Amino acid sequence: MNADFALEIHVHREDLLRIARLQLRDDDVAEDVVQETLLAAMQGQANFEGRAKLKTWLIGILKFRIVDALRQRRRDPIPASALQQETNIEDLEALFDQEGMWRAKPSTWSQAPAEIEQQDFMQVMELCLTRLPPLTARVFMLREMFGMDSEEVCGLIAITRNHLGVLLYRARMSLRRCLEIHWFQAARGQSDAVV
Amino acid sequence: MLSCKGSSRLLSDALDRELDLSEQTSLDQHLEICPACRDCKDQFARLIGMVSRLVDGELTPRKAPTENR
Numbered sequence: 001m002n003a004d005f006a007l008e009i010h011v012h013r014e015d016l017l018r019i020a021r022l023q024l025r026d027d028d029v030a031e032d033v034v035q036e037t038l039l040a041a042m043q044g045q046a047n048f049e050g051r052a053k054l055k056t057w058l059i060g061i062l063k064f065r066i067v068d069a070l071r072q073r074r075r076d077p078i079p080a081s082a083l084q085q086e087t088n089i090e091d092l093e094a095l096f097d098q099e100g101m102w103r104a105k106p107s108t109w110s111q112a113p114a115e116i117e118q119q120d121f122m123q124v125m126e127l128c129l130t131r132l133p134p135l136t137a138r139v140f141m142l143r144e145m146f147g148m149d150s151e152e153v154c155g156l157i158a159i160t161r162n163h164l165g166v167l168l169y170r171a172r173m174s175l176r177r178c179l180e181i182h183w184f185q186a187a188r189g190q191s192d193a194v195v
Numbered sequence: 196m197l198s199c200k201g202s203s204r205l206l207s208d209a210l211d212r213e214l215d216l217s218e219q220t221s222l223d224q225h226l227e228i229c230p231a232c233r234d235c236k237d238q239f240a241r242l243i244g245m246v247s248r249l250v251d252g253e254l255t256p257r258k259a260p261t262e263n264r
Contacts, residue, residue, distance in 0.1 A: 169208070172242060179238075
């Protein structure tokens, strides 16, 4: 086993752990999944061809491990109360007036954060993802971070297409609002935010 | 006439499934006259890139909604 390669891999441990935690919302399972990922990476070093970035390759492995962990959890169905709560969008309706018009209109977002702000932006993004309810965060990340299609996500989490649509709507509406308040408006020095 | 509330939901759905003709038409008509919903559409699209950047890698390319049916 190559000690240098082990070191290179471990540099990314914290990043992998953060993604796994956001996705699984369970520190122990996240630790296990990352441990398995690092082990698999060590054993599969020959498969790493150096063309992809190391981190990208590791995240590819992590994705399979997370999906596996979620598949195992399918045996414990999602509590009906959680699904009911997160698919009830009454709270989102408060963003609109009685005519269904925006109370606080979305703004035009400025260009992508400059290189120097990247780190700060990612912290805000992470904060916003953390604020999403667990099931909502999970389906959003499977869809947008791991690029799974709707059928796959529904099959994995055992929810209907309709529920998936509502959860993704919740995720997008909450994230856009959170980023608007904590990044884009903050950057402009505005404080007219209505949470 | 589609409201902003209805429009925001369709904007989200359109990222995951193909809208039917009447949905698409009413959404297009609404976007034509509503700058706020055009901003919302742009924001939803930007979220995708932002989340991908969080993992800093070229992950699985996102599949087009038409492939999801």
